[in-house]
Amino acid sequence: MSSGETLASLDYSILQQCMHCGLCLPTCPTYDATKNEQHSPRGRISLMRAIADGRLAPTRGFGEEMSYCLGCLACETACPAGVDYAHLFETARADGERAGVLDHPLRRIVRGLTLKFLFTHPRCLRMAGRLLWLYQASGLQKLARVLGLPRLLPNRLRELEALTPIILAKFSHQLIAPVENPKEKRRYRVGLLTGCVQDLVFADINRDTADVLLANGCEVVTPPVQPCCGSLHAHNGDPETAAGMARRMIDLFNPASFDAIVTNAAGCGSHLKNYGRLLDGDPVYANRAREWDRKVKDIQEWLVEIGFRTPKGVIRERVTYHEACHLCHGQKITRQPREILRSIPGLELVELPESTWCCGSAGVYNLTQPETAMALQKRKVGHIFSTQARVVATSNPGCHLQISIGLARRQADVRVDQPVSLLARAYRLEKD
C-alpha cells in the first residue's frame, strides 16, 4: 500500500481477486471462534469491497471488525486465488483511522504516545525501557505486586501490568559493536536490524544472531540507534508514519552496500519486505525501496541460503517449533527454521499440532483484544504440552512473550527459545 491509498482508490482488481469460495474460512482463528462470516477473511473482504463501491461507509462496526482481525495472514496461505490480504487489511485499517470511527480521547492519547512518539523516537523508547527495567530490577514491581497495588488499577491496565515483559539489563548497542568481523575469511557484508521489542526484551537474541552470522563468514554492521521499521504503524492504520520510518531505515542502511539486511523478528520481516509497495511512487525512494526488499532476509532464510555450517556442539533436548504467523504466512518461510533446528546434534524436533495457528500475540492484539488473545494462547499452550517438549522454539518476539506468559500461567516447565539462539549455543558449545 503506498501511503495515502484508500479502499476506494485501490486497484479494484485486488478486491476482485477474492472469488469468495470460502476456502479461507477454516484457517481463520476468528471465524473458528465465532462461526460468523463477518469475522472471516471472505466476510471482511466483502465489507472492504462494499466500502470501495460506496455501498457502505466506514462505520464503527467496520472499524471494530478490522481491529478484531488478527492480521495473522493464515488466509493468504490458504487462498488458491492469491488474494493479497495484507495489502487490503492495512488499507482498510487506515481507512478506519482516517474516518475516525474508533476515535476516543484515551485511545488518541495512547496512540499518540506509542505510535507517534515512542515508536518513532528510538532513544526515548530505550529510555522508557530503561525506566521499566529500573522498576523491575529494583524490586519495586515485586513489592507492588506483593502489596496488591495492581488491584487498584482499572481492569484493562491491570491486565497490561501482568503482561509487562522483563526488560534486560543491556540493550543491543551495549552488546554488539557497530561493526564486527568474522574470524575467518569474510564472505558477506550484512546489516543487522535490532528491532524494538527485540532490542528491549531480547537483546541477547540479537547478540546470538550476530554470533551466528559471524560464525558463517558475515561481517555484521549494526548501527547503534535504529528507528522502528514501521510495521506497527502500517498494521495499525498509520501508513504515513510507516512510510516515514521506511525512508529513515533506507537512509540508515544503504541497501546497495550490503549483501543482505537481516532481521530476526518475523513481524518486522514481513513488513520490511514490503517497503517497495509502501514507497511506490516516491520519486526519491521508490527504486532504493525495491532494492531494499530484495536484500531483506529473515535470519533463518539467509542462513539456509548461504549454506550455514552444521554445528558440532550437542544440545540434548526435545524441541517443538511454533511458526510465527508473519514468518510462515507473511513470508512463507517454513522449511528453514526446521532445517536449522535439525542440524543441531542431539536435538530432537517434534512437530507441534496446529503449528501455524496464531498464538494470539499478533502485534498489539493481546492488548487490544485480550479475550481472543487469551483463548488462542491457551489453545497453543495445550498443543505444546501434548508434544512433551521441554523447549518451544519460535522466531518472533511477540510470540516469544505471548507463549512464555501462557506457559508461566500454567506453571509449566517449558522454555521458549529462538532457533538462532539454539544454533548460537550449539556453536558456543564447540569451544568447551
Place this chain on the structure above:
Amino acid sequence: MAFPGNLTAALRAGCAGLEVRDQPEELIPYSFDGTAVLQQLPAAVVFAKSTQEVVSVLRWSALNKVPVVTRGSGTGLSGGSVPVPGGIVLCLSKMDKILEVDAANLTLRAESGALTATISGAAEKAGLFYPPDPGSMKISTIGGNVAENSGGLRGLKYGVTRDYVMGLEVVLSGGEVIWTGNKCVKDVAGYTLRDLFIGSEGTLGVITQVLLKLIPPPAARKTMLAVYDDMEKAAHTVSAIIAAKIIPCTLEFLDRVTIRCVEDYAKIGLPRDAEAILLMETDGHPAAVEMEAAAMEKIARENGARSLKTAAHAAEAASLATARRSAFSALARVAPTTILEDATVPRNCLPEMIGFIQEVGKKHRLKIGTFGHMGDGNLHPTFLTDEKNRDEMHRVEAAMQEIFHRAVELGGTITGEHGVGLAKKKFLEGAVGRENVAIMRRIKLALDPHGLLNPGKIFDLSS
C-alpha cells in the same frame, strides 16, 4: 413483499434467545455464496443453535410469511444460499457437532452444520471411511452436501453424498419436525422420503441432523499422474479405462490453463507445458490395486500419455489431491470473474464434449479453463472473464447456453453436482422437460404451500 414494521424486532420477540443480526456490516458478509456475480442483501441473519431454534424460526416465518434461505458455509456454486429479497438467512454453522459414531452399525450421526472434513476425520478416527470428498470439504457443511447431493473426487467408484445418507431430521415449513430413515440396511416401509430431501437445495425443508453410512477404508491405494500433449487424448484414456471394466476411485482432469494456475498456488511441480493431466487413483485390496494400476498405466500410454508418474508415498498423493481441490479457486488468478459450469455427459461422449467446449471458446473469443471429475463425465468449464465487461458477459451467456444444449443433446445434464439454484434455473426445463418441472412444483407446494423455503430457487412456482 416488504415486512410491515420492524422485522428484526418481531423476529427477536417471536423467537426468544435466537441470535439475530441486522446491521449492514453483519448482513453484507451473508449477501452471496461461492457463485460469481449473484448478490442480494438479506433482511436479517439468524444463527440457530438447536433443532428447537430452527423450529421457532420456521414457525415465525410461516406466521409472518417471511421467506427463509438456509445456509451452511455458503460455498455453493449455483446461488443456492444467496438471500431472497426481504427474506432472512438461517445459518446453521453453529450446529456443528458430531453426535454419534456407531462402530457396530457403521453409522455416524451429526448436526447438519458439521463440516465435511470433520465428519471424514471422525470416521477415520474410528477406523472407518466416509468417501464423499467435494473440493470444498474443508469448509462445506454436511447439510449443504446433502441439500446439493454433492459429489467429490471419489464419485466414480464410491458414488455421491446420496449413497451415504441413511437418515435425516428435517424441519418442515411451519415448524413440524420429522425423522426419515434409520440405521437399517433395508427399509421399504412407504415412500423413501429421505431421498426427496437429498438434492432439494433448501426448498423443501431444513435438514438439522444427518445419519450417514460409513464403510471400512481400503487397505491400499495408488495414485498416478498421467501427462498429455492433447486434451482429447486424456478424454480417450478415461473412456478406454471405463470400457475396460475398470472402476478406479478417482479420474480427475485439469487442462493447461488450470494446471498453470494450480501450480502457481501449490508449487508441487506440475508440468506447466502439458495440455492436460489426469490424476488417477485406484484403491482396495493390495493385489487388486497393483493389477488395476498396471492396467491403467498401459491404457494411458496406449492413448498417448506423454509421461506417467506414481506418487511415492501417501503425503505426495495427498498433495496432488489437495492441489486438484484448489483448481476452481486457483483459476481466479487469471481473471477478475470466474464463472464455472457443471455440464455432465455419458462417459463415452467425453472426447466429443471436450472438443465442443474448445470450439465454443474459440467461436466466442472466450478464455476457458476446464477441469473436472472426468471419470464421472462431469466437466467444469470455467469462463475466465470480467463481470464489468458487458460485451464479454453476453458472449459468456451465449457460450454457456450452447454448452448446456450440447450436453443435453448428448444425453447429459446441465449440472452434475452443483445444483440449479439461481444460476441454472432458466435451463432446467430444457434439461429435464416441462412435465418433470411440473411435478417438482407439485411436490414443492405439498411440503411448502406458501413458498417460504428458498423461494425462486431451482424453478419459479408460477410457470
